[in-house]
Amino acid sequence: LSSDALTDLRAGLVQEYEALKAQGLKLDMTRGKPASAQLDLSAEMLALPGNRDTTAEDGTDARNYGNLQGLAETRALFSTLMGAPADQIVVANNSSLALMHDTIVYALLKGVPGGKGPWSKEEPITFLCPVPGYDRHFALCEGYGIRMIAIPMTGAGPDMDAVEKAVADPSVKGIWCVPKYANPSGETYSAETVRRLASMKTGAPDFRIFWDNAYAVHHLSAERPELANILDACAEAGNPNRAFIFASTSKVTLAGAGLALWASSPENVRWYLAQAGRRSIGPDKLNQLRHVRFLRDDAGIAAHMEKHRELIAPKFTAVEEAFAARLGGQGVAQWSAPKGGYFITLDVQDGTASRVVALAKEAGIALTPAGATHPYGKDPNDRTLRIAPTFPSLADVRKAAEAVALCTLLAAVEARLG
Numbered sequence: 539l540s541s542d543a544l545t546d547l548r549a550g551l552v553q554e555y556e557a558l559k560a561q562g563l564k565l566d567m568t569r570g571k572p573a574s575a576q577l578d579l580s581a582e583m584l585a586l587p588g589n590r591d592t593t594a595e596d597g598t599d600a601r602n603y604g605n606l607q608g609l610a611e612t613r614a615l616f617s618t619l620m621g622a623p624a625d626q627i628v629v630a631n632n633s634s635l636a637l638m639h640d641t642i643v644y645a646l647l648k649g650v651p652g653g654k655g656p657w658s659k660e661e662p663i664t665f666l667c668p669v670p671g672y673d674r675h676f677a678l679c680e681g682y683g684i685r686m687i688a689i690p691m692t693g694a695g696p697d698m699d700a701v702e703k704a705v706a707d708p709s710v711k712g713i714w715c716v717p718k719y720a721n722p723s724g725e726t727y728s729a730e731t732v733r734r735l736a737s738m739k740t741g742a743p744d745f746r747i748f749w750d751n752a753y754a755v756h757h758l759s760a761e762r763p764e765l766a767n768i769l770d771a772c773a774e775a776g777n778p779n780r781a782f783i784f785a786s787t788s789k790v791t792l793a794g795a796g797l798a799l800w801a802s803s804p805e806n807v808r809w810y811l812a813q814a815g816r817r818s819i820g821p822d823k824l825n826q827l828r829h830v831r832f833l834r835d836d837a838g839i840a841a842h843m844e845k846h847r848e849l850i851a852p853k854f855t856a857v858e859e860a861f862a863a864r865l866g867g868q869g870v871a872q873w874s875a876p877k878g879g880y881f882i883t884l885d886v887q888d889g890t891a892s893r894v895v896a897l898a899k900e901a902g903i904a905l906t907p908a909g910a911t912h913p914y915g916k917d918p919n920d921r922t923l924r925i926a927p928t929f930p931s932l933a934d935v936r937k938a939a940e941a942v943a944l945c946t947l948l949a950a951v952e953a954r955l956g
């Protein structure tokens with residue numbers, strides 16, 4: 539467009555933007571939280587297991603201390619989801635992020651099998667961080683002084699050429715992976731990516747993959763991309779201890795009162811339980827029984843997730859429709875069309891993501907800060923935004939997406955006019 543045409547365009551967009559502000563919206567698209575209607579899907583679970591049903595399969599009393607690894611029936615329930623046999627699973631309390639935290643702290647203080655001792659004695663150590671990625675992973679590294687190297691995502695997982703090159707450095711101890719319906723790009727790692735992660739040569743003998751499979755069963759469509767089994771791939775490649783697997787039922791049952799899951803090789807499980815045994819006498823096993831009674835089996839989990847899909851898929855569609863209507867063919871933005879998970883990524887014109895967030899904020903729409911998808915909160919291109927459509931109502935999501943599209947256009951025109 540000529541600069542006159544751009545000036546006219548800006549005037550029109552500013553007018554629309556003023557009208558948007560006048561609506562006095564107050565919408566929150568910052569975090570991937572389930573909506574209340576999704577939490578209601580598990581309402582009946584709260585009455586379980588009931589006060590006469592507290593004996594676990596092994597005859598122990600679930601109300602009492604003990605069973606650090608979790609009930610056998612609960613570990614069996616999540617065996618398919620975790621891609622691990624029940625005896626290689628640990629079921630803990632409500633937050634998988636807490637398990638990631640503890641695993642890192644144990645590694646820093648005590649070291650992991652196959653290593654030379656505490657990671658903290660080898661400082662500085664480094665983690666690879668596929669970007670865009672999950673801000674809380676990056677905050678964990680930052681909080682414990684672990685350096686981060688950004689690795690671009692490709693659509694089939696991280697750029698493996700870049701990963702293979704980076705892991706030759708023995709200070710590189712780990713990589714964050716959200717392998718299925720990644721937060722926030724929505725992509726699923728290809729079988730080839732999984733194979734290369736499992737088999738690559740690493741400078742550190744105690745290198746670990748932090749496999750945060752937070753969205754393992756969180757489908758949004760009938761298309762169900764397969765994720766190769768990382769534990770099997772690591773074992774086949776002769777690196778049986780390489781992967782720590784995490785997941786939770788935060789977005790299956792209750793985000794604040796679900797179960798967190800950890801799985802790995804037999805040797806890593808022994809290591810983990812040795813550390814965790816100092817921290818606690820055992821987890822909340824009534825919640826474990828509650829989940830077993832409520833979800834029952836793989837079919838029960840799938841049926842329950844289908845109810846989530848019915849509630850949230852229309853919200854994702856609303857965002858995609860609003861973006862397509864306003865931004866389609868404009869050459870100023872690209873967005874993901876995830877087949878699962880909790881997020882849509884919106885890549886706006888380079889250098890304008892922070893401006894889009896600021897414009898949206900002024901209009902009453904809270905977005906995740908620009909840069910949050912990158913280590914240290916810094917997106918070098920100021921390009922990537924994470925849209926979290928699950929929590930607001932469908933009507934609000936539509937309004938918010940239309941507003942974000944308007945802010946994206948306005949920021950792009952402003953940038954071109956200089």
Ligand code: PMP
Nearest residue numbers: 633634635672716721752786788
């Ligand atoms: N990992 C990822 C990739 C997530 O997106 C989230 C939630 N936003 C979590 C972990 C947090 O999981 P939890 O509730 O089990 O701590």
